[in-house]
Amino acid sequence: MALLSKKDTNLILDPLADNNPITIQVLGICSALAITAELKASVVMAISVIFVLGVGNVVISLMRNMIPNKIRIIVQLIVVATLVIIVDQVLKAFAYELSKTLSVFVGLIITNCIIMGRFEAFALGNGPWKAFLDGIGNALGYGVILIIVGFFRELLGSGTLFGIKVLGDPVAKSGLYATGYENNGFMIIPPAALIVVGLIIWVQRSKNRALIEEN
């Protein structure tokens, strides 16, 4: 990694595990839960957030000395809203089916706390390159959790991955279904996402006990 100094690498790698936006910083949970019933939607959502957060962090960082402190929230909201409109229009143009599944949740990237959180905590105090790395890192950390949750929910709930029947056909009773395996419909309903994230937090904190909360 000649391109990135050690500090820069940490900016990207930290949010992937020990400073994960979802499981540790408790940011951006709303969208993480609602759209993870399918892996495909999770991946698209992750990519959208990577784009919005990466570009947004750079823009805010470039403007950080020009924005009056009092109206910074509105300025930030406008920057995010513009980027999200771009994402939304691109999705509608090239992946119409998916943009229907995601419905209002693309718009809700605007109020995704990760974005405002990183603008406030990082982009307002750092240069564009660092802000870019921080944005990409945090969005990747968000995406990783999204993809893990989406993977388990789609695999256990529908027996598919990206819509491909990996466990065999439940109607024709082929593959794993021949042995009497059934899909777990519980994983499809929205509250299951919360429980899966809860379990991920459990696993992560058992591995790294420094993260355990007081209460």
Next chain:
Amino acid sequence: MLEHLELFFKSIFIDNMVFAVFLGMCSYLAVSKKVATAVGLGAAVIFVLAVTVPLNWLLDQYLLRDGALVWLGPEYADYDLGFLSFILFIATIATMVQLVEIVVEKFSPALYNSLGIFLPLIAVNCAILGGSLFMQSREIATFGLALNYGISSGIGWFLAILAIAAIREKIRYSNVPAPLRGLGITFIITGLMGIGFQSFGGMLTGGGDSVVPVEETTAKKEEIKEEEEKKKKDEMAANAVSYTDINTNE
């Protein structure tokens, strides 16, 4: 009247902001450690939703949706400013929150002291923007229903955060496995509460029919829309053909 009642109970229990669509989770998790603060934030959310949803409904109806500008004159009938809805909605919400904060501070210092710190937080609460976006995608028909939707979904959010705050105050005395403490167990409890809230699904159908999930209904609506659009396009194509015919004839 009946549709008002139906929407009211539906938005509180069946399409509950927290348990059915997971909106406003960030502040729901962050501010639910004590019941008193949870009540403050919940009240502020009801208030802001009740103001912004009807306002955004007006914006949507008279500015944004396909053909909404027709009141300016027939030549504006073709404009569809729908792509601007995100930026306009969020601008309305941010300004309204600021305005509400100023007004409350001026006229009711006591209320300001209890709500004040939460108001700026609310501008970026997904429940607020979500309320407006769902209002748009579910095509709520009248101003009164939009107001109703704002208030009732706010009450639903309020109930949710009140419930989890009460549970979290009690769970402090339980022996939760160490890695699950705090965030982890809150997630799992919320999940269980969400499953509980799913049982309200039978309320409007009398328990007979299975409930159609939210996403499906919106998707269906959009399918209908799509068909209409297709029809329009077909008609236009037909017209185009006839024009070219005329041209070639000449």
